[in-house]
Amino acid sequence: MIKVGIIGSTGYAGGELARLLLQRDDIEIKWYGSRSYTGQKYASLYPNMYKIVDEECMDDNMKELAGQVDVVFTATPQGLCASLVDEEILSMVKVIDLSADFRIKDVSVYEEWYKLTHAAPQFIGEAVYGLPEVNRDKVKTARLIANPGCFPTCSFLSVYPLVKEGLVDPGTIIIDAKSGTSGAGRGAKMDSLYCEVNENIKAYGVGTHRHTPEIEEQLSYAAGRPVTISFTPHLVPMNRGILVTAYGSLTKEVTYEEVKAVYDKYYEDEYFVRVLEKDVVPQTRWVEGSNFADVNFKIDPRTRRIVMMGAIDNMVKGAAGQAIQNMNLMFGLPENTGLKQIPVFP
Amino acid sequence: MIKVGIIGSTGYAGGELARLLLQRDDIEIKWYGSRSYTGQKYASLYPNMYKIVDEECMDDNMKELAGQVDVVFTATPQGLCASLVDEEILSMVKVIDLSADFRIKDVSVYEEWYKLTHAAPQFIGEAVYGLPEVNRDKVKTARLIANPGCFPTCSFLSVYPLVKEGLVDPGTIIIDAKSGTSGAGRGAKMDSLYCEVNENIKAYGVGTHRHTPEIEEQLSYAAGRPVTISFTPHLVPMNRGILVTAYGSLTKEVTYEEVKAVYDKYYEDEYFVRVLEKDVVPQTRWVEGSNFADVNFKIDPRTRRIVMMGAIDNMVKGAAGQAIQNMNLMFGLPENTGLKQIPVFP
Amino acid sequence: MIKVGIIGSTGYAGGELARLLLQRDDIEIKWYGSRSYTGQKYASLYPNMYKIVDEECMDDNMKELAGQVDVVFTATPQGLCASLVDEEILSMVKVIDLSADFRIKDVSVYEEWYKLTHAAPQFIGEAVYGLPEVNRDKVKTARLIANPGCFPTCSFLSVYPLVKEGLVDPGTIIIDAKSGTSGAGRGAKMDSLYCEVNENIKAYGVGTHRHTPEIEEQLSYAAGRPVTISFTPHLVPMNRGILVTAYGSLTKEVTYEEVKAVYDKYYEDEYFVRVLEKDVVPQTRWVEGSNFADVNFKIDPRTRRIVMMGAIDNMVKGAAGQAIQNMNLMFGLPENTGLKQIPVFP
Amino acid sequence: MIKVGIIGSTGYAGGELARLLLQRDDIEIKWYGSRSYTGQKYASLYPNMYKIVDEECMDDNMKELAGQVDVVFTATPQGLCASLVDEEILSMVKVIDLSADFRIKDVSVYEEWYKLTHAAPQFIGEAVYGLPEVNRDKVKTARLIANPGCFPTCSFLSVYPLVKEGLVDPGTIIIDAKSGTSGAGRGAKMDSLYCEVNENIKAYGVGTHRHTPEIEEQLSYAAGRPVTISFTPHLVPMNRGILVTAYGSLTKEVTYEEVKAVYDKYYEDEYFVRVLEKDVVPQTRWVEGSNFADVNFKIDPRTRRIVMMGAIDNMVKGAAGQAIQNMNLMFGLPENTGLKQIPVFP
CATH class of the missing domain: 3.40.50.720 (NAD(P)-binding Rossmann-like Domain)
Structure with a gap:
């Protein structure tokens, strides 16, 4: 116990x-x-x-x-x-x-x-940055875990394989993120009232959101050099969920299969990261209440860019679930113990 | 297996x-x-x-x-x-x-x-009417279960103890019910489109909803005589949840404690029925994703009526969860096997 | 000016x-x-x-x-x-x-x-109770208007003709009301946060809501004798709108046409009260952003009750719009001046 | 008439x-x-x-x-x-x-x-492309108006001044757009059902959305050379509204005041385009039900990019309102005739 x-x-x-x-x-x-x-x-x-x-x-x-x-x-x-x-x-x-x-x-x-x-x-x-998909071994022996932020978790998992493998120029990365309202917390603020959030979407913290340096630091490790990104979060009228739409320039011409292979290389053994099938977009409803991160991508040959997308439940993989995933590792338990909930829909 | x-x-x-x-x-x-x-x-x-x-x-x-x-x-x-x-x-x-x-x-x-x-x-x-809280023993040996409707489950659990004990005149019962939209099913109908349901509330099937005779039949068994009720469901812009607000005339003067004792008599050993504390109203958010039915009541001395309230998740206690509860009983398993999910919030 | x-x-x-x-x-x-x-x-x-x-x-x-x-x-x-x-x-x-x-x-x-x-x-x-459909002449000469509450406006307009004409026994009236969240005001309270209201429905102020005596007083004038009612408001996850579902026992057997004629008697010359066609239910979406009150009814011969329904925009006919309607009358202007907005949909 | x-x-x-x-x-x-x-x-x-x-x-x-x-x-x-x-x-x-x-x-x-x-x-x-803010004179004499798409209207108005003045490199423009569900139309499709859209956000038409070439054509006129962009729309659980978050690389170092002056140059005489005050972000709720387009920007010196943002009501400035604005011009009426509705909130 x-x-x-x-x-x-x-x-x-x-x-x-x-x-x-x-x-x-x-x-x-x-x-x-x-x-x-x-x-x-x-x-x-x-x-x-x-x-x-x-x-x-x-x-x-x-x-x-x-x-x-x-x-x-x-x-x-x-x-x-x-x-x-x-x-x-x-x-x-x-x-x-x-x-x-x-x-x-x-x-x-x-x-x-x-x-x-x-x-x-x-x-x-x-302190170990508690993203098990990257730092699993360090997590196991840590005394102190820095559990990742919700936006960084979703952003990083979406772009990591391509940055790590050098397929995307990290200096071109733009991350446009969308979050449900639970991310704003349970404090009583006028901006978080039902009537203020409902039937609305807005950006916030444009150019200044605190998750920016966190994403940059992790991407810098992946890229092997300092990375600066644009990051813009948006508030969406829903309770849970984060969707990331990330844009980056390809460093060379690639096929769908090549990019798919890169995602699979990093994620096919990961229980919680699901690389979706071709042309299937991540949606927050398909991960709600679960610790899954769904990711996928779309190559745009017209612009030589790639769109990298990811969806998580901000309360689970973006906070409590990932914290428990880390706890499991720290106590020598199977990583998905108590975290195999199937997403709740509808 | x-x-x-x-x-x-x-x-x-x-x-x-x-x-x-x-x-x-x-x-x-x-x-x-x-x-x-x-x-x-x-x-x-x-x-x-x-x-x-x-x-x-x-x-x-x-x-x-x-x-x-x-x-x-x-x-x-x-x-x-x-x-x-x-x-x-x-x-x-x-x-x-x-x-x-x-x-x-x-x-x-x-x-x-x-x-x-x-x-x-x-x-x-x-066929056994699969409401374990009433028909548990019959369910155990049944070959064919008629799993109750979502509105009947919530309506019946809310008013059952008082009808059974004769504290409410069953002929005065009016049930005003509110349901999330998943109850309308996944079929593509204009009336179920997001823009038609969102920012709206309406009654439907007024005086003609098919769950009416089902509720009446079960209440008749409880009352020991034929019961006719008014039942009006409403469509609420949310995915899941049913709330029942039922009104009935008291047959005699009663105190809070007396009525509470009656609810407890029927439900204190029931895992899935939670009689809330005094003045706490049932809310669908507190049962979402779970098999719980939360019930409570309020005596209105001005009108000599009592307001009986209940909340369930229509997809769980109102459908799939209750079906599994019945299955558990039929196979000799603990009734709450696989059904102990804590409601998801927010 | x-x-x-x-x-x-x-x-x-x-x-x-x-x-x-x-x-x-x-x-x-x-x-x-x-x-x-x-x-x-x-x-x-x-x-x-x-x-x-x-x-x-x-x-x-x-x-x-x-x-x-x-x-x-x-x-x-x-x-x-x-x-x-x-x-x-x-x-x-x-x-x-x-x-x-x-x-x-x-x-x-x-x-x-x-x-x-x-x-x-x-x-x-x-002070004149500023419901023009009832007190029009008094409003015109008033110095001080008590603008009606949102629930009382919708409740009263829904049941008024039948109470006035004695077709409904006023002592049997039960009003189950549903309101959007703007009614809770713009104050920063935890209970009004997006995540607390969204995906939820609950009753509040059961048996104690302050609009109860206001409705009772107005119904008493209509009935010609003291009236006590049951009134239960509910909070619905939407910005605007009030729906009232009111129940009452008929004092005699009536046909659809007879009841329709009674509603028409009181409302056919009223610009803002729309008696809907047979079997069409009031819905808040069809009055949103307007000063209209949509009303209709359904006779239930099984229970000898009638269900009286009404929908308004709580911010317009339930507050600001009605206040302006009163102002127009007080200044000798056509009553619907500046209030002919067509409901916004979707 | x-x-x-x-x-x-x-x-x-x-x-x-x-x-x-x-x-x-x-x-x-x-x-x-x-x-x-x-x-x-x-x-x-x-x-x-x-x-x-x-x-x-x-x-x-x-x-x-x-x-x-x-x-x-x-x-x-x-x-x-x-x-x-x-x-x-x-x-x-x-x-x-x-x-x-x-x-x-x-x-x-x-x-x-x-x-x-x-x-x-x-x-x-x-045929005249009916964006009065750009083509006003041509609209006045046209027989046939091509009323702009909802995303192109919001996208173009957000980035137009900076592209026209050469402050943004048009080849770097990435437009991440978010739309309410009314844009999907009133047809009965499973994907547009309440329970499918609610509590969800997703991208769609990634790299293939039909509004892409429309935006590109108009931006090409502004830039004076062919422009290719990345455009990704998203479906947001709300009825109305489009928010555009556009990213582009600055062609030179600029101050807030310089960029503000450029926006003002194009929009200060435009009734329907409101350039917001410093650090105020466009939000769909503040334009809902109106023909306004709210725009603003944020310079990000870290990345030498600028974030350009705009919000419209997709049903009004993105469709019917703009069509009427064009009609007004074609009939020699003041452009804002019948279009001065103040946005509805909440």
Whole structure:
């Protein structure tokens, strides 16, 4: 039995962690942390778990928590996880951080994009970027996981094989992403009201979204040299789902079969990445509620560009599911344990 | 290993049966029947199951199918199941019919409301109305299950305890129901187009909906005398979910505690029926993707009426989930096997 | 040129008032009042009016405002309008109050349901309940209009003819109403977030909604005796629209033609009330963006009840449009001036 | 009084033409053409117009129609308009074609992308591409208007000033567009069902969408040389609206002010094009129901690219509204006659 604590359990990502973990027999959630709702019944905030969770919300006392569990998930605002970890904590429990605190190796880049002073830069080096499809072995032995952002997960998985194999010029990559509204969190903001989001689509954070340097760093590793991209997220009137449409110039003339072979090289053994059949586009509805990432591509000979597409559920592969995938690896379990849910449709 | 066939596997209810059954280790789906798509890859119609289901759709040859499986689910238009079953079939396989063919004991009532001639009236008598919360023992030994309709399931569970205990005058019952759009099926009709359903709510089948006599029959058993109700369904712009708001006159003055005790009497041992806490209203979002039915009530002393409310996922407790609940009972399995999914939110 | 002030211009109803009034040549909005956004550009809050409105938001200084305009609309929280009016104000400007402050003649009923002490009970008597279809003549000469609530408008118009003519027993009336989310206002509340409202339907205020006594009072006038009803509103995932499904017992056997004649008697000369053709149900999409109220009915001989249905746009006929309809009457203009918008679809 | 005929009046664009034209006093619609619904009451298909339109649908007999009206709108499938016009018709009435038949000057390009043989290539030359912001003078004297496509309108208006002024390298332009579902039309297709579109986003027609050559042709005129672009549309779960996010490489270093001045140069006198304030992004909700096109841009110094954004209502500026704007010009009326609707929100 793996004992789990969740700090930030009342946000949407925290709720999804609880939902997914509660369906397992080998996991026990010992701590539903919530600074805002300490002392309140967890199921009063997530009535979907009524009669399933009877616990009350706890505070975020990491020291106390660390003594009771094997792994802590932090699904908290930027900066909080960094302020809670220290050597003692990391020697007691594994930490899987769903925030951005440990995703970016260059602390000055983090501080510039996030407008924060990093509270624990000494752990950035050892933190493992928790994208198992790329860093599986490192994840297995990590004490501290930087769980990838939702946009970076979907963006990276969509373009990675072609960048890695040099078929796309990384300097030409433009990523146009679309996200459901759960990504904006459960905080009460006018911009997130039903009537403001419904019947609307807009871009946001144009040229300034914080996931940009995260995507660039990972693509730079793949390309073997620094990569700068354009990244524009959009808010879509739906609860869940991220769709990425990425554009890049081909470095040489290629056939469908050649590109397909490159995707297959990287993904055919990956349980969670599904390379779709020819001319089938990724759609968020076909991954909703699951940890799958569906990817595909279309060569455009007129422009010598390639369109690379991917779809994930931002709450699962883009947050809680991927965090659990990392946990499974860290505890020596089959990677897809508790994550084989078939997407819910309609 | 239980071998399963699904006739009508490409409709929404059939797709949900497949989705739920595929997540189990003790079930093998041997036959994805579809008159419209015979020979086509099942996953091309339900890409959520891509890389999970490789089979092609089969026809609806019940004789051939019955020789290969232990149980057949029919998720088909009214009249089809009745035309497929005979004594030989029923001696070979268990049949769980998600259509209305065997739900109504009085064949003339069926024929009047459904405008069909019943093709197999000789089996109506033995068919068991598959609402386990009421007919659990009969379900266990049945050969033929009439799986309840979505509105009847939610309506009946909401009002049953009070009718059974005589606290509500059954002749005063008015049921105002609201359903998501998946209930209208996957057929291409102008009325079901996105732009026609979105940003709209309407009643339909006012005074004539076919689920009316089904609800009345079940309530009549509970009341011990014939019951006639008003029933009005509405179409809501959402994919899944049914909400029932039922009104009835109290037969005597009662307190909250007395009524709560009555609900608890019938439901406290029921895994799938959750009686909510005082003043908490059922909401479809808190049951979505699950087999739960959430119910509650509000006494209105001003009018001496009581408002009885219930919420289910029409695709799960209102169709595929309940069918599997029945299957579990018929095969001697724990009733909630494969049905413990926590509702998906958001 | 009629000079207009709006107090509470930045809420949804205030925004709708502005939108509708700005399209007229005979109106000038002089004052966009907003306690929360004083000094901020109005179009920054309603960018749909960018390049159309250049004004900044003003405070709610009624004295100053009253000297500059001919009519003031108050689209404000309960209690505010009552605190702003006095004899001097009412002698200077006409006031059309979109809140509930002057809707209920019995101040004790108001104070009980609204949990407020009424600040200006001396004006309740002269305030005219601004439902032109019933009180047209009184509206024309009023100084102070209590603009009806959204649910009361739709509920009352749906059942009024039959109650007035005694065809329905008023004591049996049950009103099940469904509203879009704009009715919840533009305030930042968790319950109004996109992800909380989308893919969900729920009842709220069961047995306690403040519109109940308002509906009862108006029905009591129609019936000629005190009427108590059951009223249950529901929140529907759409921006605009109210649908009412009302149930009542018939006092005698009637034909379709007889009931149709009664509806026509009251509504055939009403521009804004459309009695639909036989078996056509009211739908919110067919009135969206307009001041129309669509009504119809269905006799249910099985239960000797009648189902009375109505649909309005809660922001127009349920708020701003009706307020303007009242204004038109008060200024001697044709009642539908500036209100002939055809419903927007899809 | 301008007499109008609409061929294809029962599709969504035809319905929007009727809705907008019926609100004018100077227009009379004489002919509601509909091949599918000839003889049926128009308001039975568009109940929003109940009690406003009493006419029945007519066939598409262009000869008969041309004798009765001053202008014909064709809101019909590709190829139909071309098959209906001839010299006699064009000498009798003005024709505004909302299909693509006359948008592309090179008939071979049309035939290649539309997989049709053009039935009237002799009129392609004289047909005027009805984008008043560019071709206003030609529109005024045209007999035959090729009303622009929805995506081309929004795409072109977003990037036109910068291409025209040479600030963006046209060969680098990538247009990622998002559309509401009304663009898919009112035909009953499984892919357009509520449950298929809701809670989903997908790309479609990747690299092959028919609006591509239309955009390219217009951009080529602006650039003064042939332009090839990448264009990818996406289907968004909302009724109306198109958002364009376009990317291009800057040809030189520019400041915000310089680029703003370029947009203003082309649009500050345009009633329908609103250049938003700095850092304000276009959103479809702020143009819904109106003929406005909101545009803005963001310089990204990191990548030396510029992001150009635009939002329109696909049914208005993207179809019916623009067609009426053209009609106004052709009849010597102020261009915004009957088109000053303020966007509806929420």
